[in-house]
Each structure stands twice: as C-alpha cells, then as structure tokens.
Amino acid sequence: MKLEYTDIIVAPFITEKSTELKDQQKVLCFKVHAQANKVMVKEAVETLFKTQVDTVRIMNFQGKEKRYGRFSGRRPGWKKAYVKLKPGAKMIEYFEVV
Numbered sequence: 263m264k265l266e267y268t269d270i271i272v273a274p275f276i277t278e279k280s281t282e283l284k285d286q287q288k289v290l291c292f293k294v295h296a297q298a299n300k301v302m303v304k305e306a307v308e309t310l311f312k313t314q315v316d317t318v319r320i321m322n323f324q325g326k327e328k329r330y331g332r333f334s335g336r337r338p339g340w341k342k343a344y345v346k347l348k349p350g351a352k353m354i355e356y357f358e359v360v
Contacts, residue, residue, distance in 0.1 A: 270298045270306040274356045275342055288347045290354065294320070296341055303343045314351040319344040 280291035
C-alpha cells in the first residue's frame with residue numbers, strides 16, 4: 263500500500279510531555295497512520311517540514327474496549343511517532359502559516 267506523505271502524518275500530538283521534549287531535546291511527537299513505518303515517517307517529516315531527521319521511534323496503541331449499557335465495542339488502535347531532529351536542523355512550529 264502506497265501512502266502519500268500527507269496521509270502518513272495524521273496530526274501533531276500536543277501534550278505537556280511532548281511540548282517539554284520539543285523545547286528541551288528537539289523531539290517532535292506525531293499521531294501517524296496505522297500502517298506507517300519508521301522510514302515512511304522520516305521521509306514524510308523531511309519532505310513536508312523541510313528539516314533533517316536523526317531518529318524515529320514508533321509506538322503502537324491497542325484500542326480500548328468501551329461499554330454503553332449492555333452494548334460493548336472497541337475503539338480503533340493507533341500509532342504515535344517520536345521524531346528527533348539532527349543537531350542544527352530547523353525546528354518546526356505546528357501553527358506556522360505556510
């Protein structure tokens with residue numbers, strides 16, 4: 263399955279922890295497509311944001327079971343990627359106007 267770069271990066275994952283990592287260690291956090299791998303995420307970030315990537319770490323999250331009365335269902339699983347930029351690389355801003 264061939265994914266476009268804009269399909270691989272779903273959204274920035276903004277939490278207190280990810281903001282702290284961004285400011286102190288130049289590590290960005292993204293919610294990524296479920297079939298994306300490290301190489302695909304690295305190419306997508308480098309192409310979309312025009313910066314150099316050093317390493318990529320990916321985590322899989324299983325969907326939780328949720329109940330509503332007697333009915334039960336399952337939320338979908340998702341992936342999160344931590345992208346570390348190379349020293350001297352341009353830091354991206356999530357809300358900058360392109």
